[in-house]
Amino acid sequence: MIVFRYLSREVLLTLSAVSAVLLVIIMSGRFIKYLAQAAAGQLDPGSLFLIMGYRLPGFLQLILPLGLFLGILLAYGRLYLESEMTVLSATGMSQQKLFRITLFPATLVALVVAWLSLGLAPQGANQFQLLLNKQDALTEFDTLEPGRFQALRDGTRVTYTESLSDDRVNLGNVFISQKNLGADQKDRGISVLVAESGRQEIRPDGNRYLILGNGYRYDGSPGQADYRAIHYETYGVLLPKPDVSEEVTDRDAMPTSSLLGSDDIRSRTELQWRLSLPLLVFIVTLMAVPLARVNPRQGRFLKLLPAILLYMAYLTILIAARGALEKGKIPPALGLWWVHGIFLLIGLGLLYWEPLRLKMASRRAAALEVARG
Structure with a gap:
C-alpha cells in the first residue's frame, strides 16, 4: 500500500505540473489569436476571458491524456535513474504489477476526461458558439474604438x-x-x-x-x-444589418444525448470521438509504463523523444480516421476502434516484450550451461 501511494503520488504530481505547463502554452496562443481579433474589431474585448473559459474544457480533454503520458515517462524515468525501480523489482515489482498500480491514476484521469468530453466540453462549445453569434449581431460601431481605423x-x-x-x-x-x-x-x-x-x-x-x-x-x-x-x-x-443566428450547428457543441441513436454519419463520428478520448487514456498508460524503463547509464530522456513520436502518431492517425469516417471513407461499423486496436497491440507488445526477452535469454543461458556440462 505504501508503494502504491508513493507511485500514484509521483505520477499525479508530475501529471499536474506537465498539464499546467501545456495548458498555459496552448491558452496563451489562443488568447493572442482572440486578442488580435478583438483589436481588429471582430470581437468584443470584454468577452475575451469569457471565451477562454468556454474553451478551457475542450483544451483540457486533449491535454490531460498527454500530461498523463509524459507524467508516467518522467516520474518512472526518474525512479529508474535513481535505482528505486531496481529495488522495487528486487522485491517482486514486475512491469505488469507496475501497470496495474498505474491504472489507479489513469482511471482518475479517464473519468475526468470522460466528464469533459461527454458533458462539459460540448456545453462550453455551445456557449462559445452562442457568444460568437451575439458578436455577429454587433455593428461596426458597437466595437468601434476612437482613434483607430x-x-x-x-x-x-x-x-x-x-x-x-x-x-x-x-x-x-x-x-x-x-x-x-x-x-x-x-x-x-x-x-x-x-x-x-x-x-x-x-x-x-x-x-x-x-x-x-x-x-x-x-x-x-x-x-x-x-x-x-x-x-x-x-x-x-x-449601416449593414447584422446576420444574427441563434442556431448551434457545430457537432462538437451538440449534447451527447442528442448524438445517441443518430443515423447521421457526422453525429456518429462525433460520438465515437468523444468516447475515444477516455479510451485513449488507458492505451497511452499501457504504452508509457514499458517506455519509461531506462538504463541509469543512458539517462531518463533517452526514450522520451521516441515515446512522444509514438503518442503523436496515435493522435494523428486518430484525427485522420475521424476525418475519413465523416467523409464516408471508413465503414461506420469499423469507426475509430481499429486505431485503438492497433495501438493496444503495440502497448501489449511493449509491456510483455522485455519479460519475454529476459525469459528467453535465461533459457538460452541454461541450455548453454547444460551443453557445457
Whole structure:
C-alpha cells in the first residue's frame, strides 16, 4: 500500500505540473489569436476571458491524456535513474504489477476526461458558439474604438472616429472609406466621407443609420483624375444589418444525448470521438509504463523523444480516421476502434516484450550451461 501511494503520488504530481505547463502554452496562443481579433474589431474585448473559459474544457480533454503520458515517462524515468525501480523489482515489482498500480491514476484521469468530453466540453462549445453569434449581431460601431481605423469583416469599408461618447451614439471627426461594388461585384471606385460629427439613429423599421453633419463626400477611382466632391450639411449612411443566428450547428457543441441513436454519419463520428478520448487514456498508460524503463547509464530522456513520436502518431492517425469516417471513407461499423486496436497491440507488445526477452535469454543461458556440462 505504501508503494502504491508513493507511485500514484509521483505520477499525479508530475501529471499536474506537465498539464499546467501545456495548458498555459496552448491558452496563451489562443488568447493572442482572440486578442488580435478583438483589436481588429471582430470581437468584443470584454468577452475575451469569457471565451477562454468556454474553451478551457475542450483544451483540457486533449491535454490531460498527454500530461498523463509524459507524467508516467518522467516520474518512472526518474525512479529508474535513481535505482528505486531496481529495488522495487528486487522485491517482486514486475512491469505488469507496475501497470496495474498505474491504472489507479489513469482511471482518475479517464473519468475526468470522460466528464469533459461527454458533458462539459460540448456545453462550453455551445456557449462559445452562442457568444460568437451575439458578436455577429454587433455593428461596426458597437466595437468601434476612437482613434483607430477599423475595417469591416468583408473589407469593403474602413471607419475612423476621433472621439466617441460613452453611450456610443455620438461621434466626432468621422472618416469613412467604402468600396463601391456593382451588381457584377466589380470595383466601381471608392467613396470617402469626412464629417465634423456623427450620430447613430435607429428607425422604427429597425434599420440603423449613421447621420453625418457638416462634411464632404468624395467619389472616384484611385489613380484617376475624375473625383467628385460634394459638400453636405446632413448625410445619412445605412449601416449593414447584422446576420444574427441563434442556431448551434457545430457537432462538437451538440449534447451527447442528442448524438445517441443518430443515423447521421457526422453525429456518429462525433460520438465515437468523444468516447475515444477516455479510451485513449488507458492505451497511452499501457504504452508509457514499458517506455519509461531506462538504463541509469543512458539517462531518463533517452526514450522520451521516441515515446512522444509514438503518442503523436496515435493522435494523428486518430484525427485522420475521424476525418475519413465523416467523409464516408471508413465503414461506420469499423469507426475509430481499429486505431485503438492497433495501438493496444503495440502497448501489449511493449509491456510483455522485455519479460519475454529476459525469459528467453535465461533459457538460452541454461541450455548453454547444460551443453557445457
